[in-house]
Every structure is written in C-alpha cells, then in structure tokens.
Amino acid sequence: xxxxxxxxxxxxxxxxxxxxxxxxxxxxxxxxxxxxxxxxxxxxxxxxxxxxxxxxxxxxxxxxxxxxxxxxxxxxxxxxxxxxxxxxxxxxxxxxxxxxxxxxxxxxxxxxx
Amino acid sequence: xxxxxxxxxxxxxxxxxxxxxxxxxxxxxxxxxxxxxxxxxxxxxxxxxxxxxxxxxxxxxxxxxxxxxxxxxxxxxxxxxxxxxxxxxxxxxxxxxxxxxxxxxxxxxxxx
Numbered sequence: 166x167x168x169x170x171x172x173x174x175x176x177x178x179x180x181x182x183x184x185x186x187x188x189x190x191x192x193x194x195x196x197x198x199x200x201x202x203x204x205x206x207x208x209x210x211x212x213x214x215x216x217x218x219x220x221x222x223x224x225x226x227x228x229x230x231x232x233x234x235x236x237x238x239x240x241x242x243x244x245x246x247x248x249x250x251x252x253x254x255x256x257x258x259x260x261x262x263x264x265x266x267x268x269x270x271x272x273x274x275x276x277x278x
Numbered sequence: 279x280x281x282x283x284x285x286x287x288x289x290x291x292x293x294x295x296x297x298x299x300x301x302x303x304x305x306x307x308x309x310x311x312x313x314x315x316x317x318x319x320x321x322x323x324x325x326x327x328x329x330x331x332x333x334x335x336x337x338x339x340x341x342x343x344x345x346x347x348x349x350x351x352x353x354x355x356x357x358x359x360x361x362x363x364x365x366x367x368x369x370x371x372x373x374x375x376x377x378x379x380x381x382x383x384x385x386x387x388x389x390x
Contacts, residue, residue, distance in 0.1 A: 169321070171321075198377065198378075200380075205382065206382060207282070207284075207367060207380035207381050207382040207383060208322070208367065208369075208378075208380040209380075210377040210378065210379070213377060221376070221377050223377065255321050255322070257321075262374070262375070263310075263371045263374050263375055263376060263377060263378060265374070266312060266324040266327060267324065267378070268324065269314075269321030269322045269323070270321050271319065271320055271321050272320075272321050
C-alpha cells in the first residue's frame, strides 16, 4: 500500500512569490491535514480537508489556503511569501479524520529567501 | 498558549535502559492522546495512542501512561535501542474530533 506522497520535497522561493504544494494521501483515505513545522516549534495545524470540504482551520493568515480534489489529493497554496514561512510542511492522511491515527508524508521543505 | 508541553527538549539514555518521555497538557477537554516518532528528513510516524478511558496502553516495547488528574502522560520505551534515537512528539485531541495539538518534541538519543 503506497504511503502519503508529497511533492516537491524541496523548494526555494523568493519573498513575495507564491507556492503550491501537493499531497497524495493513502488510497481510500478521505481526510488530509496540513501542518507547518518550524525550528523550535511543534507541528502547527494549518487545515483539514475531508471529501473536498475544509472541515477545520488553524490560526494562520489568509495567505495560506488549500483545496482537495475528488480523488482526495490535496494542494496547499501560500501567497505573498514571507521569510517566516520557511518551514517543513507536512501532510497527513487518515481514513476518517482525527479519531484515527494519521499517516504523514515526508514533507516539503520550503525556504523563502 | 501551549496546550501540550514537552518540557524536556532532549534526553540521552544508554542502550538497554528505560527511556521515559513526558508530556503535560492544559486543556482538560483533551481525551485522546498520541505519540509520534520523527527521524530527520522524514514525516512523523505514529507510535501509540491512548484514550482517556484507559490509564495505560502497551504495544511491544512502548507503553503510554495517562494520569488524567495531573494532566500528564508519559511514553516508556523498554529496552531502549539505538534505532529509537529520534524526535518524539506528543499530540492531543478532543474526542478525536478536533485537530491534533502537538508538543514541541523531545529529542531522544540512545547511546550504545
């Protein structure tokens, strides 16, 4: 069974640009969550999508957005990048949501210069 | 305000001994707790979970203890192995219906 796949693995962007990250969940999983991990911080929840609908949202500015497609694949977009957006972005999939353990991808390392 | 706290950023243990990783939480509504392990350049891997109806859950070398009155949980690894060296994250949720809230992690080093 294939795991969670995130692309790309690494990205370097310039301040002010926008970026799109992709996540393909485990087959059959309908819930996809996104997290940001920065040095010294734990994983901070961005948002969760379930069956193409955003079901939960964390405390991040509107520059962070996402969507989910009918095949459960999800994308996350960050517009007007800031230096502080440099982080490891992790995607997690689960069958139903937070009541079952989530399986994480390897993450996308975003560096904003 | 941090709702899930892992107050020890790092821990070193000798191979074969017990590793005890601690986690405290402030939100009394949390009733579902998980531990994840993370190696560098990889995503976190689920280790073990516990719901508030239990005070202990065991899976092989890993045992999680939950003390609801103290709002404290701990992960015991016995015996510790060099391959256990990783960052361990504690996470909590309300009835499994809210987003997981993670601690900042504890880096465990198991020395051979």
